[in-house]
Amino acid sequence: MLTRRAAAYAIAAGVLVLPVQASVAQADDSPVVGSEEGCEGKGLSSFVTTCVTAPGAPAGGGKSERSAPASRHGSKSGRPATTCHVEKLKPQPPADSVMWEGHKPSDGGAIYTRECFTGDRIGSVGPFWSAKAPGAQTVDPAVVARQAVDRMRLSGPDIQSPRADGRYVVGMPMWLHVRQAPTTFGPNSASAAAGGVQVTARAKVVRISWGMGDGSRVVCDGPGAAYRPRDGQRPSPDCGHVYRRTSAGQDDGKYTLTATSTWQVDWNGAGQQGQFTETRTSQVHVPVGEVQALG
Amino acid sequence: MSFWAEQVKAYAKADLGSSRLTKYASGEALARARGDVAAMKRAGTVTQGAPRHQVRLSPVSRHGKVQAATVTDCLDISRWKTVKASSGAQVPFPKRQPLRYVTSVSAEKWGERWVIIKVTPQGDRSC
Numbered sequence: 001m002l003t004r005r006a007a008a009y010a011i012a013a014g015v016l017v018l019p020v021q022a023s024v025a026q027a028d029d030s031p032v033v034g035s036e037e038g039c040e041g042k043g044l045s046s047f048v049t050t051c052v053t054a055p056g057a058p059a060g061g062g063k064s065e066r067s068a069p070a071s072r073h074g075s076k077s078g079r080p081a082t083t084c085h086v087e088k089l090k091p092q093p094p095a096d097s098v099m100w101e102g103h104k105p106s107d108g109g110a111i112y113t114r115e116c117f118t119g120d121r122i123g124s125v126g127p128f129w130s131a132k133a134p135g136a137q138t139v140d141p142a143v144v145a146r147q148a149v150d151r152m153r154l155s156g157p158d159i160q161s162p163r164a165d166g167r168y169v170v171g172m173p174m175w176l177h178v179r180q181a182p183t184t185f186g187p188n189s190a191s192a193a194a195g196g197v198q199v200t201a202r203a204k205v206v207r208i209s210w211g212m213g214d215g216s217r218v219v220c221d222g223p224g225a226a227y228r229p230r231d232g233q234r235p236s237p238d239c240g241h242v243y244r245r246t247s248a249g250q251d252d253g254k255y256t257l258t259a260t261s262t263w264q265v266d267w268n269g270a271g272q273q274g275q276f277t278e279t280r281t282s283q284v285h286v287p288v289g290e291v292q293a294l295g
Numbered sequence: 296m297s298f299w300a301e302q303v304k305a306y307a308k309a310d311l312g313s314s315r316l317t318k319y320a321s322g323e324a325l326a327r328a329r330g331d332v333a334a335m336k337r338a339g340t341v342t343q344g345a346p347r348h349q350v351r352l353s354p355v356s357r358h359g360k361v362q363a364a365t366v367t368d369c370l371d372i373s374r375w376k377t378v379k380a381s382s383g384a385q386v387p388f389p390k391r392q393p394l395r396y397v398t399s400v401s402a403e404k405w406g407e408r409w410v411i412i413k414v415t416p417q418g419d420r421s422c
Binding site for chain 2: 031032033042043044045046047048049050051052085087089090091093094095096097098099111113114115116117120121122125126127
């Protein structure tokens, strides 16, 4: 059977043969683990997974750059520069290889490999099909994916409840609810192309985190149920809060609610795929008072 | 020889040319190795030792005329160290780095030879 020392899987003609040689010298001392997380400039491979820049990983937030077919993206937005290296694959895969992604060698195109770096760290890698030879350097599809997301013009949650003109009372359940529009909740999708790299991105809100202004935070997986009059004094079934103090001592006598949506973005294109998240924020100022007997 | 043996050789010199990796790797797997080697060369690092494996094969399938197979590996990188090429000083693993984790490997049979086309380290899946 296989042992942990078995060093490699050689896949020989006809049959998959496991495992084979273990001739590489091994040091006997135990692994050295660093005391800090820093990966920059250390020259660790992508098998040191904590140092891999995931394709499309946020590296500074903000907007993607729109500079088109550049091989190097500046870091005006605070994002480290991305460079990619492209080579035609030699030999080309046989016609039925998954790498052709439905294309045929007879169509005239070819399979290329691309590896991208964010700063000195490896980012996205992968093969892709192209009808004609791309430049030796090309655009990182993860960067194009961010351009696609920019086109969606995503904004913060469209807060329906609570409302700035509502009347809210200490001890009474407050329902938290947002409207579901493509730009405020999703799903949304958009494509972008740069330097021969076309990417389609799909985005949806997976979570809304509500800072209630009284020091508490409520995290909801969905838009939150909408309150109807017949719900009376029931708490929201999935996204709500109860204030224990009035907002009298707050600025303007109101609580500042901050709703932050987390957008999950899945993208694919140029034979690669990836995922990243972005956040958007909205605020509403809400007065919360004492119970008063109403005449 | 095999894919991993050649990849270990390439990483040990931070040079693809000192291995026969292009014979056994293509597509994503080759791009990953080329990217790693380029990043290591820039940083002046090489690897020492080798990873260890516990592999599980899935049945061979067929896409048209091409046979395909996947291997699930519990990759152990604890004895595959990164050192500065100039001084030999070890570059430590980051504190939170899992040293044994699942790595999926896809292969296709091109003619008489199995070629590794994709290697996916899944650092969030310890094993």
